[in-house]
Amino acid sequence: MNHRKRVQVYDATLRDGQHAVGHQLDTGQLRAYAEAADRAGIPVVEVGHGNGLGASSLLIGRARLDDAAMLTTVREVLTRSRMAVFMTPGWGTGAQVRMAVGLGADVVRVAVHCTMSDVAERHLALVRELGAEAQAVLLMSHMAEPARLAEECARLVGFGAQAVGIMDSAGTYLPQEVEARIGAIVRAVEVPVVFHAHNNLSVAVANALAAAEAGAGVLDACARGFGAGAGNCQIEALVPVLRRVGYETGIDVAALFAAADVAQERLMPGGGPVVDSVSVMSGLAGVFSGFRRPVLKAAQEAGVDPLAVFVELGRRQVVAGQEDQIPDAVRTVLGAAS
Structure with missing residues (x-):
């Protein structure tokens, strides 16, 4: 097959999936899925409270485990995959970023509202100082037009982000809307562009594919779509679809299917997300x-x-x-x- 380009697929099952179970995943569940994801050769496994470092609270949900316990559990079993954490300034702090990197986080993704890139400046600088990969993503990105998103992403690169992009936090995009936004960002920056899809309108895989076709280099997905609301882009569907249209991910599809089975059995025994x-x-x-x-x-x-x-x-x-x-x-x- 003539592969046009390589796309990295990040696995957010152990972070975004926490939303689906009230942030109650335990050490056995984290370990079982992380081991399966690592065997599949998934390049990056993201872990933590659904809202990221420091977010465990009465307002949005207390996690079963604290941040350090989650990170330590996953780090111990990853031999091939890198480990990522997610943080939103205001919930997460500089001290928690230091803790996460100290416990082996290879990638720190700083998330801010789509028109507030300035909020990420200090944290991105800290991540770079600590030697981890600094990424930045814009939340609720449907609230801004493509040109504004491109402008904000360019500023994030100026602050030190080594990858930038958008999250479809509300699951509201259609493929042409994704294409317009990702295309604008790709033209504005020279670092990998990230897209994170939710499946509220049952088009998450199509949206992720549209992002890749528009030039995105990093796509987020979860096993069985495990995630907030109707769930995320389904990783075991996305990877074969990408391969079919000419993209290489480096992920073993057979082992990926096995990892999705582990997620179904261990993380969501009551059933996975549905589009209702x-x-x-x-x-x-x-x-x-x-x-x-x-x-x-x-x-x-x-x-x-x-x-x-x-x-x-x-x-x-x-x-x-x-x-x-x-x-x-x-x-x-x-x-x-x-």
Whole structure:
């Protein structure tokens, strides 16, 4: 096969997947999947609380394990794969970045709101100082136009980011929208461009493929799509699709299928993510996928339609960390129904 280019696929199962289980993965689960991912030759395995370093809290969910325990568990079993961590300034701190790199994190991905690249400057400099690979991604990227995203990514490169890109945090993109945004960023920077898809509208693999065709060099995915809301791009589908259209990932597909089976059996015995009406409405409303669990809980307790709550949250343009807006949105829906 004539491979046009090589694309790196990052595995976020042990980080983004935490959203699907209330951040309750234990050491045995982390170890079992990390070993399987390593056998498959997945280049980078990301681990931690769903919202990253320092995010374990009453507001967004306390993790079963602290950050150090999660990182130590995974680092011990990775022999081929590099280990990555995710952090958002405000939840994560410089001290936690130092801790993560000290425990063997090879890649630190700093995430900021799509129009707030300045927030990442200090943390990117620290990651470079510590000798780890510094990446930066823009959250809720649908809230900015392609030109603005390209501008913000160029600034992040100026701050020291060695890879930059966008997250479809709400799972709201269609392939042509991904192509426009990734293409604009690729033209603006000379470092690898990252794309992270969610599957609310059931097009995560198509969106990731569109990103690759537009020039992205790093694609995020999860086993069985394990992740927030309707889940992420499904890694065991993405890798063979990429190979079919001429991209090389270096991942052993047979071992990848086995790793996905491990994820199904060990991480999600109650079943994996599904694209249901709530997921679709969340994507259409542009609401962060991690809001699914708290919205469903609050709506059920109040006896209101969760779809209406997502519409109200979308109108407010809420972002991760604003879970305290959910009760007020529920009250607004109740008021409108009375």
